[in-house]
Amino acid sequence: ARTATGAERAALWQQLVEIYHPYGKYQVTAGAREIPVVVLDPV
DSSP: OEEOOHHHHHHHHHHHHHHOTHHHHHHHHHTTOOOOOEEOOOO
């Protein structure tokens, strides 16, 4: 597992918000804190 960063994180975050809208509100509540997006890679 690894934490997505940069453009990859931005693209994945957008997909997550489209699938589950409350994530957008969660980011607002979190303020300046960046919510990690964890990528699970197959072994």
